[in-house]
Amino acid sequence: MTDIVPLRRNVRFQLLWIGSAVSELGPELTRLAMPLLVLALTGSPGLAGVVAAARTVAFLLVQIPAGVWVDRWDRRRTLISAQGLQAVVSALLAALVLADQVQIWHFVTLAVLDALCAAFIEPVVGTAIRGIVPTSQLHSAYAQEESRTHAAGLVGPPLGGLLYSLGRAVPFVVDTVTFLAAAIFYALAKVPRRPANRSQASTREEQHPVQGGMRREAVEAVTWLWRRRGLREVTAAVMVLNLLGGAFLIPLIVLVGERGGSALTTGAVLAGLGVGGLAGALLSGRLGKLLPPGRLLLVVLTVFGAALAATALP
């Protein structure tokens, strides 16, 4: 069993990848179409914001319990059920839009249900890769994952806008189809059901009240991370980078304006960032191997800081 199949011919990984690529494209299609439709129906940009916010809040609230359940339950069944349910939720929305019966509370309720499904799907897909890709190929596998995210983010919203212009129910119908297709690909990928050394833990589980067990199991993960010197520092630095890195977009947009650029210039710059991100993702398989992770982090932080400051130079 020592032969390692090249990643390209690892059928289970490729099926998993296609499934998550397809299922990721769906929400990117409705990301633009949803606010457009809410706006068209209610005339209120505020309500469009409420729908998006409801989804985010629901996702944040359920994320940790969902992570715990993913570690307790049969992961394959969890994934396929959640993806199937997400398809049903999306089909309901599409049907309501088609029938011209859709109301704002439908959007909010279905957005919350959609978030609940997503909170289960994401951690299973994350854990499944480790189960079906040999350790030596994890790097290439995650590089391929990274390209999927960037490509979906780049193609999805404009495509969603295009589909919306064909008919306002179209993006929602396509969304449903992508979720159904994803559920099928996930079923074919035969995602691992549970970790190999899980049996002792699951017998233990029955002796504890579910509520306390839930908190304890979540705390276990945080404690594990806290005790891992190195990984802990890396995680902290990345969180700071996430915060500061997420801050540059508005000053950048302001800067383009200050220099007399039009909205079109701003759009071109943002599109350039998207294309650059995809190029970065495609290169990540090679670039990521140049340095050990700790040093790579230091280099990326330095480059990020220097590049932001340099952008402001005349």
Next chain:
Amino acid sequence: MVPLVFITLSTPSLNVVLNVVVARMVPEEMLGRMGAVLSMGSMALKPFGPVLGGALAAALGGAVALVLLGALIGMTAAVAALSRELRAFTGEAAPSEHDAAGADAHPGPA
């Protein structure tokens, strides 16, 4: 705008490497929770980025805000570089210590 190319080209590599590190180091029966915890950590901070950026741009203008953000990230790099564990971090724990930790974290004879 040209320097931004360096950001978009380098940051995805960091994402990939960190995902690999997590997948390698974290015990498999804890991966679901760890994914949730890490994603929570990044999502909880996410809304504050644009708020911070917007406030800085409003107060100081776009150019100064960008230089300041760049300097803050540069300082993060400097502080991170002070940690020997981080500089030496390879993301490959010795397998034996690893399994022991995985087993430790689970059964709970308190």
